[in-house]
Amino acid sequence: MANPATTSLWRHIGARHLIVLAFVLLLPFVATPFITYQVAAQSLVFGLIALSLSFLAGYGGMVSLAQMSVAGMAGYAVSVLGASGTDSSLGWHWGIVVPLALLIAVLASTLIGWLSVRTDGIYTIMITLAIGVAFYYLVLQNYTVFNGFQGFQKVYPPKVFGINWRDPLPFYFLALSCAMAGYFFIQWLVRTPFGIALQGTRDNARRMNSLGYNVIATRVLAYAVSGLLAGVGGVLLVWYNGLISPGSVGTGWLINVLVIAVLGGMKHPIGAFLGAAVFILLQTFAIDLIDRERFNLLIGGVFLAIVLFSPDGLLGLWAGLRARFSPKQALTSTPQRRQP
């Protein structure tokens, strides 16, 4: 390990990283196909979409509600350009369709960013919510391209290398590799000059401006990056469901992505995946724990309890526990804001 960069990388890997890695690699071999597919893979997919939001919000200070819409645009692009059960789909090869879908997601996200970076706080939320709802009504009422309420059925991943990528095991590893790529990409990105500049604009945009940084450009670029993550998540989501309909990009899901990100905590990329896992577990199993007609009460109660007792989500709980037992370490990876 002569290379100092490699050494520092290895030093960052602790026992908990190895435990998590072993867990996610071994999980599909011990869990049932149902857990692998519906719980684990779905959590990874929604984690990726939530990661795009927690990157924007946690490191850029911009809460966008349109992340699910960006994911939905990629999903709709795959359905419209690729093959589906509907005649109006063009049926192009997946090798063209997937990059195009991601490109569309990045472009759309950049546009959304370009529109909304001039606003702050609650106004960003409002403008992105408006864009999300507009997209929902567009796909709901447009029949020539988006096939209205019915949406697209039978949108399946392509068979590559003779593997059916919709089977639980292959799909899980597909989702896992995308999720890990997204996770490490964000981990790396926030340490680059761009990532540091982005956090600077979050903490004090005016000072960054006077230091010579182009605040608008930095923020729009952050939107583009988040569009890529959401786009990958959207493509995986449409393959996971095998269908897409306006309900997938409705207001409920716009908010759910925010709920996932807040639940997990936005100070670290892992929060998005933790939040997604808790969210999907509750959605799937709450009905077994409580009276069938009241299970949404339990879901809401848990969310409320987490946010109430730990404003930083699950990550905050974890940090609190660590602080209690080993008070000298800080968990957050983001550089702490220092007063001069």
Added chain:
Amino acid sequence: MNLNKRTWIRTMCAAAAVAAVSGTAFAQGAPLKIGLLATLEGPFAAGGADGMRGAEMALNQRGGVVAGRKIELIKASSNAQPDVAVNAARKLVEQDKVEILVGPLSGGEGIAVKDYSKTQPQVTFINGSSGAQATTLVNTSPNFFRFNTDGAQWMVGLGKAAIDKGFKRTMIIAEDYAFPYSQVQGFMAEYCRMGGKVPLKAWVPLGAKDYSSVIARIPKDVDSLLVILGGADAVNFLTQYENAGGDLPMMGGSITVSQDVLNYKGKRRDSLVGTISAGPVADNFDGADWRAFVADYRKTYPVSAGGFPSPSLFAFAYYTNMKAALDGLAAVNGDLSGGQARYRETLSKMVLKTPTGDVRLDANRQAMGTTFVTEVVKDAQGNLSTKVLRKVDNVDQTLGLKKEDFQMGTRDTPACP
């Protein structure tokens, strides 16, 4: 210490009790799991809850046991969205390992669950109350059965009743998905043939809250409205139409004049009296089996416990389909071996006794049964219910037309402006 000892004794007693109970269950053979999927969220939440009541009733009538095997119902909820319905069905099939699944409730869900059923050949899927034609008409699945008639079958007879009432030009207001397409097709096939005109169809999104733009578009020269909206949507439309001063006579789709809508509180409620409609149930139908069914429903689910004054269409459809599932099980003596082949064979050939008469399945495993043309009346207690104008028996899926002549309903077909 004392406390610990007491806890220990209690635990032991509880464990012994559990062992005893599970022992008896084991003596009867392991319980047979049936999944039950309905919408407990979203626009059809009230209907979904009533569907669950209907299915439970069918099971209660057999004391929860079929052919010596205890039946365990495992419920799941969706919100009328196809992806949510498939996720819930997947949980029931792959996690809870049900052997038979009854559901879902809504049209788009039915098509999605039917597509999913093809990937799970070891499980028998029996519909809940979804009524889209496409579910059993195109791309059929060998293990998906539907013992309720579909949305188009439910509207047979309404076209003639409209002409008889003197309605020459009708505007249609319907939700924009597969089930209302079927309902509109069932109505228009007859209405247009008999000389009626439909100058405008307004398709509104499911779950819409604001109908002002639709109400503004109602042409001056129509003499009636056909409203095919369900649950909360119907109530919202009726309230807003009332506030806008609308007074055209109305006809209703099968789920528009169901009990879950008729019992909403509002002024427009009284003006619903006289509305004609058609559907698989009529509250005041005089058949002995129907009266027994209603009496049983009222006894088990009194209004004070959240039931409706009379079972809704959803309760009826879920009851029928669950009854079919259980009758079939009884006929094969609980034997689901051999990939459920004998069970499915029995289901396909069964003549099912329902509260409204006998039901048979066609080659696509789709029910042929009875439709009622009804009119809304108000009883002495002020409850609204539906009275039978005409009863049409043995309605098949192509509405008596030849297969070649039959067109499945879409947004644009049929048309007679």
